[in-house]
Amino acid sequence: MGVEKHPASHNIHSSLPQPMASILVFHEPTFSRRSVVVRELKRVDDLKSTLRLDIVDVEPVHEGNCYIYYGNLIVEDRPSRKVVCKVGYLRSASLRLQKEAGFYAKELKEFQGDTIPVCYGLFSGEMEEGTASCLVTEYCGEMMKCPLFGMDWEFKQKVIQALVDIHWAGVKHNDFSERNIVVNSDNQPFIIDFDHAEPHECGLTMSIEFHTQEPDPDELGCLELYKVTNNSGAWFPRYIRYMHADVPVAWALDGPERLANVVSPASPGYNRDFVLKRRSELSKNSTGISIGDLLVNGEISRVQKQSFSISIGMTFL
Missing domain, CATH: 3.30.200.20 (Phosphorylase Kinase; domain 1)
Structure with missing residues (x-):
């Protein structure tokens, strides 16, 4: 799936006559x-x-x-x-x-x-x-009942795609959250409330790829799009919490020894054996599988293949 820098026109679905009343x-x-x-x-x-x-x-x-x-x-x-x-x-x-x-x-x-x-x-x-x-x-529906993070991938893609289109049209929402997303009976999201919006020349420099590592905000080029996409859970994190420190996920690729060598010296009061033991509990999710284990065992690739690919990108002219 992709997004063009200059999106195609959409029809206004309204049975009401034009122009509107005075x-x-x-x-x-x-x-x-x-x-x-x-x-x-x-x-x-x-x-x-x-x-x-x-x-x-x-x-x-x-x-x-x-x-x-x-x-x-x-x-x-x-x-x-x-x-x-x-x-x-x-x-x-x-x-x-x-x-x-x-x-x-x-x-x-x-x-x-x-x-x-x-x-x-x-x-x-x-x-x-x-x-x-x-x-x-x-009226396009009721406010979302749960965080965007908890919605399915297709719904997240529709929301972020819509926001990218809005940015390319020259508008920054400036108050984007779940309370400003309503959902109709067909589970289609609509973005509302533009009273805090501002004119915007979007600096997005790359496609937004789901199921890939979170990019650096400066590399992506647009802070609002970065925050919304990151909060939706579309990306794998760049950093994880380990031994009271934020460490790059990439360190887990080298196994527990790398983490022990890097983190332990900077963590007074923790011995090496304890650090190695804690590595097995690295950033566990609700299934009990740690991000570190997924990365070290090569499971990220399998997860990516099982999830349908989503790319919210653009075409440079």
Whole structure:
């Protein structure tokens, strides 16, 4: 599997008409949720739009710097669609939403409906707590239930591939974690929340190869991609914890004598026999097999062959 430096265009999977509406009618529940107040907000990111959008069955799901609501979007006589409304009252929150809407409309437009949600626009108007900005996006599923590290290889590849595409499009997410990955009913991941994103000229210099040794961050050329890939468990580690020190995994290739000779002199209080004994317990995983044993016995090659090969790379022009 590979990734091109300039990814092919993706279709936006949306049954809604284009262009989007310039008026959003938001049926906001009151604090007691016993009644609904109708709010009318104007489209501010595309002044040429003319359609009317109604969001009904609004449900608050999160309060913080931005308020998050789920609702059903209705456009004329078309079937309703579940959406997410991100509402910001403070000036700082509104500015972040403006920036996020800009990324959706420009750099990330080709990925909408594929690896990021479809964006239905940014709106502004009076809401319950004053003047607010409201970004409306497609509902693509629920937040991940477990760490990316614990997902299968295919899922990890999709997430990292999507992030690489986003980087090549000129955007650094800047707040990437499992809480900003949602998963639909087909187990497809979508990356969300670009309100902390920044323009980015990615320095990725090599393909991201799964089941290979972790590269040096400087060699890879992009710290965000390095951190996400490393945290996903896609690579074999460069270093392991041994006798209270971080030592290169490659040292285990020479067997326990190499580790004893290198580590023992720098570890006062440990005798050589104890070091050799501890080597057999080197970095044991949940199966009881140590990374050192895997390397010394040549098992890494066997593990690589049993796992399907994944390469997230690029084509230089």
